[in-house]
Amino acid sequence: xxxxxxGVSARHIHLSxxxxxxxxxxxxxxxxxxxxxxxxxxxxxxxxxxVGPKGRFDKVRILGPARSKTQLEISxxxxxxxGIPAPVRESGDIAGTPGVKIIGPAGEVEIEEGVIVxxxxxxxxxxxxxxxxxxxxxxxxVRVIGERPLIFEDVIxxxxxxxxxxxxxxxxEANAAGVKNGGEAIILDx
Amino acid sequence: xxxxxxGVSARHIHLSxxxxxxxxxxxxxxxxxxxxxxxxxxxxxxxxxxVGPKGRFDKVRILGPARSKTQLEISxxxxxxxGIPAPVRESGDIAGTPGVKIIGPAGEVEIEEGVIVxxxxxxxxxxxxxxxxxxxxxxxxVRVIGERPLIFEDVIxxxxxxxxxxxxxxxxEANAAGVKNGGEAIILDx
Numbered sequence: 001x002x003x004x005x006x007g008v009s010a011r012h013i014h015l016s017x018x019x020x021x022x023x024x025x026x027x028x029x030x031x032x033x034x035x036x037x038x039x040x041x042x043x044x045x046x047x048x049x050x051v052g053p054k055g056r057f058d059k060v061r062i063l064g065p066a067r068s069k070t071q072l073e074i075s076x077x078x079x080x081x082x083g084i085p086a087p088v089r090e091s092g093d094i095a096g097t098p099g100v101k102i103i104g105p106a107g108e109v110e111i112e113e114g115v116i117v118x119x120x121x122x123x124x125x126x127x128x129x130x131x132x133x134x135x136x137x138x139x140x141x142v143r144v145i146g147e148r149p150l151i152f153e154d155v156i157x158x159x160x161x162x163x164x165x166x167x168x169x170x171x172x173e174a175n176a177a178g179v180k181n182g183g184e185a186i187i188l189d190x
Numbered sequence: 191x192x193x194x195x196x197g198v199s200a201r202h203i204h205l206s207x208x209x210x211x212x213x214x215x216x217x218x219x220x221x222x223x224x225x226x227x228x229x230x231x232x233x234x235x236x237x238x239x240x241v242g243p244k245g246r247f248d249k250v251r252i253l254g255p256a257r258s259k260t261q262l263e264i265s266x267x268x269x270x271x272x273g274i275p276a277p278v279r280e281s282g283d284i285a286g287t288p289g290v291k292i293i294g295p296a297g298e299v300e301i302e303e304g305v306i307v308x309x310x311x312x313x314x315x316x317x318x319x320x321x322x323x324x325x326x327x328x329x330x331x332v333r334v335i336g337e338r339p340l341i342f343e344d345v346i347x348x349x350x351x352x353x354x355x356x357x358x359x360x361x362x363e364a365n366a367a368g369v370k371n372g373g374e375a376i377i378l379d380x
Contacts, residue, residue, distance in 0.1 A: 176366035
């Protein structure tokens with residue numbers, strides 16, 4: 001049985017080094033609060049505020065390290081609260097997505113694009129993927145074992161020797177399934 | 191193909207006549223704002239505030255007519271915002287569920303129980319159910335055709351000659367599927 005741990009992604013933001021310095025000051029470096037399941041990735045101690053036309057969130061967790069482009073990942077519920085019509089996209093695929101205003105202790109920045117609802121996906125280490133016959137970008141059907149069982153379709157496989165086995169869903173998806181961080185999912189065979 | 195329209199239930203409340211009179215005044219009658227898909231059911235013009243230990247919602251829509259027992263139906267997301275650990279239950283099955291404070295223009299009431307996350311379900315008119323070989327309380331697997339396709343399992347069939355064909359899911363479930371009110375679902379055969 002192809003069992004995968006479930007990681008629930010709450011709203012969070014990835015920042016470019018340029019934006020980190022605008023928001024927190026010249027030469028600023030993020031502090032590690034907690035390591036994440038993917039090697040080298042971490043939740044930072046720092047948070048920022050994000051502001052949309054209809055609402056704002058005051059403490060959005062920054063995930064580090066810095067990336068080449070700033071990207072805010074929210075749930076569909078969050079998108080209604082902010083008034084930002086974020087599309088469902090894979091991480092990094094931000095061309096043509098809406099922007100948002102970001103406020104830090106040292107300054108603020110308005111990004112032109114970068115707000116997405118992250119498409120659900122599973123990170124596979126190359127060895128896990130090989131063992132199970134799964135290829136990068138393959139779309140999978142995955143049953144999540146929660147209080148309200150369901151099968152997610154179109155779950156994107158992402159394979160790399162830099163990844164650790166983990167399924168990433170957002171809070172809407174987790175709540176719909178009645179599953180929490182650390183829950184369990186099964187990849188179905190057809 | 192067993193096609194069913196999707197109705198997305200936002201948070202709402204059903205009130206007993208006794209509670210309507212406490213909240214809105216002696217002899218008060220709800221005003222119809224809009225008829226709902228189920229015969230005789232309507233969204234009322236009136237709203238109430240509901241207050242939990244962690245948060246409140248100021249404009250919760252009342253659905254009429256009055257019921258024998260007051261029942262607040264929220265999403266899991268809402269339950270975290272209110273700080274009320276509502277269980278997933280079928281409508282009417284409120285024994286042992288948490289309570290909530292309800293505030294209206296003429297008074298307020300604290301119910302001892304009645305806050306639930308409604309279990310997803312499909313209303314079938316008796317004739318629809320007979321045609322498709324579906325029985326009351328049967329658990330179904332249902333694919334929802336949205337931006338993010340998924341299959342809900344354990345969808346409860348509710349059959350009555352008072353019902354009109356409609357699948358009811360909450361906002362978390364709708365957002366996880368990327369479907370809106372008036373969307374489409376297909377009952378799967380096994």
